[in-house]
Amino acid sequence: MCRGKDGEMLAGTATVFRMCYKSKSMLNDEYGSIGSGALAMAFEEAFVLSTTDKKHNPPHLSVYEESLTTFRQGKQLTGGKDMALRLPVGDVRGLKNPSGHTLDVCWFLAQIPVNDKLVPDDRPGSIGHCGITGLSRPKNLPQLDWKWFRVKLADIAVKMGPVLVS
Amino acid sequence: MASMTETLPFLPKFYDPSHTQIWGLSELETAISDRYEEARRDILRYINQSRLTDVLWQSQLSNMSKKTLGYKQLSQIYIKLLQRQNKSAGIDTSCSISDRIEEPLISYLDEMVTKQLVSTEVQHTAIELWGKLEKASNFNLPEPDGLPGPECSFMLAFDDGTLHLEFEINKPNRVEAFFLNRDTDEMWEEDFEAHLDLSETLLEKIRLFRR
Secondary structure, eight states, rough: OOOOOOOOBTTTTEEEEEOOOOOOHHHOTTOOOOOOTTTTOOOOGGGGGHHHHHHHSSSEEEEETTTTTTTTHHHHHTTTTTTEEEHEEEHHHHHHOOOBBBBEEEEEEEEEEETTEEHHHHHHHHGGGEEEESSSOOOOOOHHHHHHHHHHHHHHHHHHOOEEEO | OOOOOHOOOOOOEETTTTTEEOOOHHHHHHHOOOOHHHHHHHHHHHHHTTOOOOOHHHHHHHHTSOOOOOOHHHHHHHHHHHHHHHHHOOOOOOOHHTSOHHHHHHHHHHHHTTTSSSSSHHEEEEEEEEHHHHHHHOOOOOOEEEEEGGGOOEEEEEEOOOEEEEEEEOOOOOEEEEEEEETEEEEEEEEEESSSOOHHHHHHHHHHHHH
């Protein structure tokens, strides 16, 4: 996989991952054993845009393309987040919320805040940085429909199998 | 009359299937966490204050000890028995009991606060909310999952594969609830303050997850 230009779409065959912390059920080894074989999960929280994410133009949720960034690099790049949630780009693009909005995955230069300014991140693995766009709710549209996106992204990640990174 | 806390017996030996050994009192004391001990002392203090008879309490302990239960199950039953006997004695159950029920959740929150991933205020709101949800469902909920989010926020979530109910705590005392039925795409949300009574609609949703 070659990195595209800033703002360019990723290939539909690519897979990206989002780093997050181990959830309670993962930490306590309860994962997959809640209730009658069903799954308790709180991964949706991993798909909430932070204040910094919202400031990007366009707003996007940081993810990494998995052939350019390893999970271990992802952990280091995100300050020790130890779980990778994998998302095939085609599946992300296939989501359409009840308002008819969709998501996209594009290349974005990795940036880190230094002295209140965002500067390029040149640490190992940052070359795979990209972002999911469309998660920022346009004004006057129902918040519910954007929470729907979060649950559906978490469902994709669960289907793919979350990866614990040592 | 001697203080009931002083006269209460310790639990006799019980069998922990995960360790396949019989635990005596000393091993039991070692195995249970400091937090659990603290909770237990609080509970005993509460019983004492509530003037329940020690006969009733000893009877409960005796019944429990006949069963082969691990620590986790035991601690949950401990609380549920208290809840039941308080109810039958016409005693209003205090939050100090209910908000200690889910030990793994509290431990997880403690860890997240230590790592500065969740603020103390958000932690308190999460625990208060969890206590309320448990009480509202007669202590019959599965364990929720939890995960820290941006800016020291926290999410609690119940999910049975079809139904999804999440509680997002972004600010102290403020909770955003969101429900999704994957089969029907029915959605519902509500913002509320954790210290206020839960709405009827929310109670209906949470009861869908009862075991």
